[in-house]
Amino acid sequence: MITLLEPGLFTSVQDGGRTGYSHLGVPRAGAADLLSLSHANLLVGNTPHAAALEMTLAGPDLRFEADTVMALAGGSVEARLDGAPVAMYQSVAVRAGQILRCGTVQTGMRCYLAVAGGIRSAQVLGSASTDTLAGLGPAALQAGAQLPIQAAALQQGFYLRSPPVFTDSVAMRVILGPHQDHFTPQALQIFLAAAFRVRADSDRSGLRLGGPSVARQIDDELDSQGMLTGAVQVPADGQPIVLLPNHGATGGYPVIAAVISADVPYLGQLRPGTRVRFHTVTRAQALDALAAEQQKWRVALTSADPGLLEARALMMLAKAHPALRAAQLQRGPVRVRMRRGP
């Protein structure tokens, strides 16, 4: 069991979402960043899309009620376990009674906390995902929430080499269409030349972008039709919306471009204020990029014994925590101390 002490800004249970129901109008939902969800899960020995906690900008405080193994992946946090800094992107053994304070998400938008065995929440239509748009699954988590987990111990752990880095200026690769004929040639040029900003009214259903108007030459909406995560829709006001996994199953705004599959997970890490540019690639390039991305993460997952994981944690903490002044790790007779200058 995990007990939530402070919920953070918007913390929910997420997994791979509800697949196979979009013809009934059910949104896929699931993790906004499926890659980071997969990373967190694989680091604790789970299947990639097992249920985990998705935290948004401000993470929760929580208490583990059983010994288990956890991992953090995605947007960077300066989490502390009983006050000691915790490294991201590796397995971490935790004991019953320990308190994890996740703190704020420093880069990126969302961080994922996975525990060995996954979170055993009730499923609705095959998924534990919180879908606030359709009102399916549990509500976002409140203080006092209790999440059932399976007890586990750390024999062999994992870490991820060269984890993703999330920045506040990104270039997303797209393929134009399927409705590029709804836009003027100038609008297509503007779309590919401009820098847009992620607006604060974005949510898990879509990134609302602000920037120059992308004018449509056909004013009518489309017949309602199926929609996909990564679709860049343009409503009549010319301000694009990039769909995230909690988008409606169907929609009626023309889609000027689709973000390629290799880049779609990173959309879930764009926080308000992030600068976004789009550039086109061919379908062949998109497929090469997807295959390369999958191969990269397959080989980056590395098994390690607890000693190696502790050493890695220290190195990572020294590099990644600008606010960290001192850390101490102890295993048996070996003690490692780290201190940074002022």
Add this chain to the structure above:
Amino acid sequence: MNIRFWGDSALLVEVQDFRAARQLREMLLALAFTGIRELVPGYRSLLIEADPLTVDLAELARRLPQLTQQSMLLPAPRQQEIEVIYDGEDLEAVARATGLAVQEVIRRHAAAHYTVAFLGFAPGFPYLVGLDTTLRVPRLKTPRTRVPAGSVAIAGEFTGIYPQATPGGWRLLGHTDTCLFNPAQAPPALLAPGDRVRFRVRA
């Protein structure tokens, strides 16, 4: 049939009508392609989403026209009857816009034979075609922030039923107490594309 490539992982197949979309969907389900993730029917389209590293979408796009040449027997449509209480907030406004009496709006809406074209917008929300052409009114300029669950509404050539309370811009004619979506049931949606629907007036 017009096929549009959608990003690297989907095809948007534009077809003549919702029947053709349903036909194509049933055909692809029967062929049980591996790597197909979702088949989402729209009003005049079918969105085919696939794992692009498993499914050669260009090849699939080439084969689709010949797949639709074959005829396929669809299951007989189900008949559904839904009881409606015509007490909607927009009855008067629809009567004014159409030049009909309120009672006549109700009579024409309840007399029609409807077919579920597709589901979308929200879980279990049916887009029904068959609306009396005199009842075609545009949706509200400013949508309501909350339409009550069960609301029976019209917009353009469609009538629909809101399964849950959501924001919405359709004109409300009445409501039903029938549950349209229950995730604990299989299937979770009361209506499916192709179903025939009649409304029965409850006083």
